[in-house]
Amino acid sequence: MLQTNLTHITSEDEFKNILTENENVMICCGRMGPMCIPVYEAMEELEPNNPHIKFADMPFDYPISKVIRTLPETKNFNGLPFTVYFNKGNVVKATSSIQTIDKITTILDEQFSK
Amino acid sequence: MKTEHYDAIVIGAGPAGLTAGIYLSRGKAKTLIINEGAVGGQTVLTHEVANYPGIETISGYQLARTMKSQALKFGATIKSNVRITNLALDGEVKSVEVNGKDFYTADAIILATGGKSRTLNVPGEEEFKGRGISYCATCDGDFFQDKEVIVVGGGNSALEEAVSLTKYAKYVTVVHQFDHFQASPHAVEEGSTNSKISFIMESKISEFIGSEKLEKVNIQHQVNGEIMEMQVDGVFILIGYEPNTSSIKNIIELNERNEIVSNELMETSIPGVFAAGDSRAKRYRQITTAVSDGTIAALRAIEYVHELHSQVPA
Numbered sequence: 001m002l003q004t005n006l007t008h009i010t011s012e013d014e015f016k017n018i019l020t021e022n023e024n025v026m027i028c029c030g031r032m033g034p035m036c037i038p039v040y041e042a043m044e045e046l047e048p049n050n051p052h053i054k055f056a057d058m059p060f061d062y063p064i065s066k067v068i069r070t071l072p073e074t075k076n077f078n079g080l081p082f083t084v085y086f087n088k089g090n091v092v093k094a095t096s097s098i099q100t101i102d103k104i105t106t107i108l109d110e111q112f113s114k
Numbered sequence: 115m116k117t118e119h120y121d122a123i124v125i126g127a128g129p130a131g132l133t134a135g136i137y138l139s140r141g142k143a144k145t146l147i148i149n150e151g152a153v154g155g156q157t158v159l160t161h162e163v164a165n166y167p168g169i170e171t172i173s174g175y176q177l178a179r180t181m182k183s184q185a186l187k188f189g190a191t192i193k194s195n196v197r198i199t200n201l202a203l204d205g206e207v208k209s210v211e212v213n214g215k216d217f218y219t220a221d222a223i224i225l226a227t228g229g230k231s232r233t234l235n236v237p238g239e240e241e242f243k244g245r246g247i248s249y250c251a252t253c254d255g256d257f258f259q260d261k262e263v264i265v266v267g268g269g270n271s272a273l274e275e276a277v278s279l280t281k282y283a284k285y286v287t288v289v290h291q292f293d294h295f296q297a298s299p300h301a302v303e304e305g306s307t308n309s310k311i312s313f314i315m316e317s318k319i320s321e322f323i324g325s326e327k328l329e330k331v332n333i334q335h336q337v338n339g340e341i342m343e344m345q346v347d348g349v350f351i352l353i354g355y356e357p358n359t360s361s362i363k364n365i366i367e368l369n370e371r372n373e374i375v376s377n378e379l380m381e382t383s384i385p386g387v388f389a390a391g392d393s394r395a396k397r398y399r400q401i402t403t404a405v406s407d408g409t410i411a412a413l414r415a416i417e418y419v420h421e422l423h424s425q426v427p428a
Binding site: 034 | 152197258
């Protein structure tokens, strides 16, 4: 389990439920490492002002992470964290490695209308 | 536009900024900590801190979280992951504009802006970040099992991480711009005696090339200018840190390395503005030295605010 205040996804059922129950979902799949922590913190900061988006994390070293690792959009990724944005269950954007809050905000604004 | 006045505003929330926040707020100064990134600064880069007195071992992340919790407990307000859009340090009342809409003023400012990883700033670097380019061998090394990687740099981090990467990679090439290393003799010896490591000296990567992921790099020799193309799966850029002082470059005295010039009381060239941590000019940069800076800056800032308020009007 990651030490964040985000919703944790640790099983396939939780993953499916989150995608089914929420139109817009941002999932950050990583570890508690220096490239991942800034992304989790940015998500924690953004969560209160974006109720139309579900923010969640997923441990990269748990078996569940295969749902992120095996996506065509992440096949060339080799930098943690893998961050994937879903709209109505479909991948609309994916990024690899550390991202600033400005870059994340831009993606959220582009992909998820309020 | 929202405006709020504080006794002191700390810019930065690494160990120096958080320590300043702890001392200021415990000293009953109304304190705001503003941070453009994630709380913890470069401390979170450290997986295990084993030389912080009084604590056997702790992760950098946990140490930063504890400092943040202490600062909050004593009454400091923390605003992280914001953008500072304007900074006015002259005059008795200093001001900070955040996100172009929120406006904060203070009697004293502590600049604890820290440092950030240096980048090469060459074509392809941003494009292939996370698709072959990494700044953290500990984080991403295991993606390069049996692959060929380059480590850029010649300091302790570069050579130690090059050795560490040989656990995963088939072969590691260290590319360094000078003809000698800045690393300690021990780190150089460990690297140079490892059969999976080779060196390309006096050279710099001039371009990252690939389609969906990094495939090759151009390496330019710094003396004869020749460019060599090299196939590679990954590049780890470990060329040290630079101070986060670009936004204050023209308003406060910096040295030739863009570090803030300050005296032993952490006073800068502007009255009421103090510096602490890795962004100030000093020789040693450790969590302990940042904490020391933050303490001194906060105590001096409290004195300064008291002096300011006790002045008899002419």
